[in-house]
Amino acid sequence: MSGRFSPVSAGVRQRQGGVDEPRRPIASTLPLGGQHLAKIEDSHERCQALGLSRIERPDFAPIGRSDLGVVRERNQRLYNHAAPVMEMLYEQIVNTQSMVVLTDATGTILHSIGDDDFLARATKVALSPGVNWSEQSKGTNAVGTALIEETPTLVHADEHFLHANHFLTCSAAPILDPRGNILGVLDVSGDHHGYHQHTMGLVKMSARMIENHWLTDDYRNVMRLHFHSRVEFIGTLMEGILAVSQDGKFVGANRGALEQLGLSGAALRMHTLASLLGTTVAALVDRFRSPLATPVQVVMPNGRQFHVYARFNWPAWHSLGDAPAGAEAPVADGAAGPERGAALPVASAPAAMAREPAVRPQPAAGADRGGLASLTTGDAQVGAVADKIRRVLNRDIPILVLGETGTGKELLARAIHQDSDRAKQPFVAVNCASIPDTLIEAELFGYEEGAFTGARRKGATGRIVQANGGTLFLDEIGDMPIGLQAHLLRVLQERQVTPLGSGKPVAVDVTLVCATHRNLREMIEQKTFREDLYYRLNGLAVRLPPLRERSDLMALVERILDRECPGRRLRLDPEVVRLFQAYQWPGNVRQLFNVLRTATVMAAGEAVITRDHLSDDFLEDARHAAQARVPAAAVAEPPAWPGAAVAWGAAPQAGLPAAEPPLPAGMSGGSGMAVPGWPAAGPMPAALPGAMGGAFGPLSSLPGQPVGAGVPPVTAAAAEALPQSLEDVEIQTIRQVLDAAGGNISVAAKRLGISRNTICRKLRWNGSR
Numbered sequence: 052m053s054g055r056f057s058p059v060s061a062g063v064r065q066r067q068g069g070v071d072e073p074r075r076p077i078a079s080t081l082p083l084g085g086q087h088l089a090k091i092e093d094s095h096e097r098c099q100a101l102g103l104s105r106i107e108r109p110d111f112a113p114i115g116r117s118d119l120g121v122v123r124e125r126n127q128r129l130y131n132h133a134a135p136v137m138e139m140l141y142e143q144i145v146n147t148q149s150m151v152v153l154t155d156a157t158g159t160i161l162h163s164i165g166d167d168d169f170l171a172r173a174t175k176v177a178l179s180p181g182v183n184w185s186e187q188s189k190g191t192n193a194v195g196t197a198l199i200e201e202t203p204t205l206v207h208a209d210e211h212f213l214h215a216n217h218f219l220t221c222s223a224a225p226i227l228d229p230r231g232n233i234l235g236v237l238d239v240s241g242d243h244h245g246y247h248q249h250t251m252g253l254v255k256m257s258a259r260m261i262e263n264h265w266l267t268d269d270y271r272n273v274m275r276l277h278f279h280s281r282v283e284f285i286g287t288l289m290e291g292i293l294a295v296s297q298d299g300k301f302v303g304a305n306r307g308a309l310e311q312l313g314l315s316g317a318a319l320r321m322h323t324l325a326s327l328l329g330t331t332v333a334a335l336v337d338r339f340r341s342p343l344a345t346p347v348q349v350v351m352p353n354g355r356q357f358h359v360y361a362r363f364n365w366p367a368w369h370s371l372g373d374a375p376a377g378a379e380a381p382v383a384d385g386a387a388g389p390e391r392g393a394a395l396p397v398a399s400a401p402a403a404m405a406r407e408p409a410v411r412p413q414p415a416a417g418a419d420r421g422g423l424a425s426l427t428t429g430d431a432q433v434g435a436v437a438d439k440i441r442r443v444l445n446r447d448i449p450i451l452v453l454g455e456t457g458t459g460k461e462l463l464a465r466a467i468h469q470d471s472d473r474a475k476q477p478f479v480a481v482n483c484a485s486i487p488d489t490l491i492e493a494e495l496f497g498y499e500e501g502a503f504t505g506a507r508r509k510g511a512t513g514r515i516v517q518a519n520g521g522t523l524f525l526d527e528i529g530d531m532p533i534g535l536q537a538h539l540l541r542v543l544q545e546r547q548v549t550p551l552g553s554g555k556p557v558a559v560d561v562t563l564v565c566a567t568h569r570n571l572r573e574m575i576e577q578k579t580f581r582e583d584l585y586y587r588l589n590g591l592a593v594r595l596p597p598l599r600e601r602s603d604l605m606a607l608v609e610r611i612l613d614r615e616c617p618g619r620r621l622r623l624d625p626e627v628v629r630l631f632q633a634y635q636w637p638g639n640v641r642q643l644f645n646v647l648r649t650a651t652v653m654a655a656g657e658a659v660i661t662r663d664h665l666s667d668d669f670l671e672d673a674r675h676a677a678q679a680r681v682p683a684a685a686v687a688e689p690p691a692w693p694g695a696a697v698a699w700g701a702a703p704q705a706g707l708p709a710a711e712p713p714l715p716a717g718m719s720g721g722s723g724m725a726v727p728g729w730p731a732a733g734p735m736p737a738a739l740p741g742a743m744g745g746a747f748g749p750l751s752s753l754p755g756q757p758v759g760a761g762v763p764p765v766t767a768a769a770a771e772a773l774p775q776s777l778e779d780v781e782i783q784t785i786r787q788v789l790d791a792a793g794g795n796i797s798v799a800a801k802r803l804g805i806s807r808n809t810i811c812r813k814l815r816w817n818g819s820r
């Protein structure tokens with residue numbers, strides 16, 4: 052036990068029964084169990100092994116604003132789900148000298164809200180956006196240790212490895228996606244004198260809430276089973292949610308599901324609906340196609356009973372049902388239990404559930420099945436990408452997808468899998484950028500029991516083996532640490548994986564799809580990406596165009612609205628159409644998706660989305676973009692839209708507000724940094740679009756039916772009226788070069804012959820432009 056934490060934190064260790072009166076560590080005054088102490092001990096050992104100093108002030112400097120912008124953009128979806136929950140959580144702890152913190156999967160703080168006086172103290176130890184709180188960087192702390200242990204973690208007072216952090220008490224819970232990947236960490240940190248045992252419970256519930264939102268969002272096109280052993284718990288935070296594919300396999304689950312079923316994610320994947328719950332997709336479709344259906348009781352082979360309510364997209368799934376419309380079919384087709392035969396309803400479904408599934412217009416053939424057809428909405432470049440891919444499908448040719456962030460690279464990878472012969476096998480996505488360098492090797496290749504301290508001690512199957520027989524999607528492959536690239540190459544060439552700490556290779560058969568927003572050729576020149584790996588990954592390289600280059604903006608809008616609000620037939624106000632067409636969409640389809648999602652919520656009960664339904668943040672960004680746009684020559688004369696609703700020149704510039712109130716420059720958390728698309732201090736909207744503004748891209752034409760019928764784009768006269776100062780031109784140039792460099796500031800700086808700092812300064816990332 053020497054050098055271990057228990058029973059007192061190292062650094063405050065004292066002599067028992069000696070001359071000195073033992074100084075009781077603050078943390079030991081709390082009734083924390085043995086498991087807790089073991090976790091802290093393990094963490095302290097890791098910190099000692101890393102050679103961290105308890106007393107020296109660590110590096111509290113945040114990453115640069117532009118890098119923070121990139122990190123935040125990458126985690127925009129996490130933020131969108133987490134922000135409202137953070138607000139709610141904060142309401143529970145307000146005036147308790149605490150703050151709520153959200154980090155990404157590497158422990159970098161994305162966002163924080165808290166009591167002003169505590170924020171000032173927290174800023175001293177840099178609990179503010181852009182600062183990394185991984186264990187390697189800040190020693191034992193709730194965020195960093197939760198990331199390693201992958202479990203909710205409390206670190207109280209002198210349990211923190213660094214003396215500088217002893218004034219804190221922190222409760223953190225990792226946020227997992229439905230496949231068990233860590234998305235980030237939610238944390239409440241406060242003065243240790245204000246410790247309250249309920250805080251951890253609140254944090255855990257809040258993390259669960261974020262996970263459930265995420266799961267529902269991820270699996271809106273598959274069947275979701277909401278279940279609990281007590282029917283009144285369906286629709287609450289305690290419910291289990293299982294995502295089921297059309298062939299009855301489990302493709303995702305929330306924590307509540309795994310806990311109730313007593314299964315790990317891997318064990319769940321071995322089951323089917325029939326083997327676990329004794330029912331079939333067809334029976335559930337028949338049962339729950341009626342909006343008035345009530346939960347049904349099912350029995351597991353081990354005798355446990357659950358109440359289940361199924362939600363699915365009716366038009367896409369109706370063909371899977373067995374019974375003719377209107378017929379009431381039995382839910383189970385083979386299991387013993389009360390559901391067999393009839394008399395199944397137990398209680399009424401929660402009201403929100405009873406409203407679903409809504410009937411909506413039948414989508415175009417194949418469009419809603421998620422395959423390549425679902426991605427082609429009229430743009431020639433996207434169409435060409437899909438055609439190329441179809442030619443190499445099932446030919447064991449690795450596909451490299453290039454494109455800016457948010458252009459739909461992962462969606463394309465999923466579509467490739469869906470259209471391939473491997474569609475019924477696993478699709479495993481690994482985001483190389485979101486896993487800490489130190490963990491990526493274990494994550495990819497797996498490890499044997501006892502291979503190293505930390506993480507799951509029992510060993511774990513690597514993601515490559517999990518993808519066996521199916522498709523492995525390596526997202527952000529350009530972020531793969533160079534040291535690991537040779538290992539990956541070897542695995543791909545030899546088609547076998549040897550888990551860490553094991554001598555036994557495992558044969559694997561995977562189809563590989565990789566994606567990156569980086570310029571891999573430049574990385575090869577800079578010796579940060581291996582050329583041999585590049586050629587191994589690049590059987591076919593395709594580039595997804597940024598949204599500003601696409602000609603199908605309105606068709607995409609229509610597709611998204613249709614998906615988000617089935618049957619609602621929402622239209623865009625002409626002013627909004629103009630604004631959308633004039634905007635450059637730096638966050639691409641992801642940003643469009645987020646803007647529309649916010650707007651549909653804001654426009655609840657209305658048929659037309661107007662400017663008032665768009666967030667101030669987006670309008671502000673659009674206004675900046677309009678001010679920085681390209682010269683009038685680039686603005687085309689309008690095409691003749693059928694049934695034009697707005698006369699040329701009748702609307703304000705590009706449909707933009709004359710003067711939106713500027714965003715406050717300071718970030719919450721007192722960091723003084725602001726990244727457009729992320730909030731400054733103050734209440735948050737439910738969802739925010741991302742990223743910075745920019746010059747207009749080419750104006751799009753409108754194939755097919757427009758959502759907002761007949762609206763012309765910006766007039767040349769309106770464009771000429773805008774100021775074009777030297778500074779504007781300079782900033783446009785920087786933005787264009789930065790775009791061309793895939794957002795990589797170092798590469799852009801090299802091309803422009805200026806420093807990275809100059810780029811950041813000129814772009815004034817703090818939202819003043």
Ligand SMILES: Nc1ncnc2c1ncn2[C@@H]1O[C@H](COP(=O)(O)OP(=O)(O)OP(=O)(O)O)[C@@H](O)[C@H]1O
Binds near residue numbers: 456640642
């Ligand atoms: N064709 C599309 N139709 C509807 N929504 C889309 C489309 N393409 C992308 N999206 C939306 O944009 C979001 C981002 O897509 P995706 O994650 O595939 O992009 P990405 O290029 O992989 O992003 P990153 O580079 O940040 O990983 C998706 O969640 C989806 O909501």
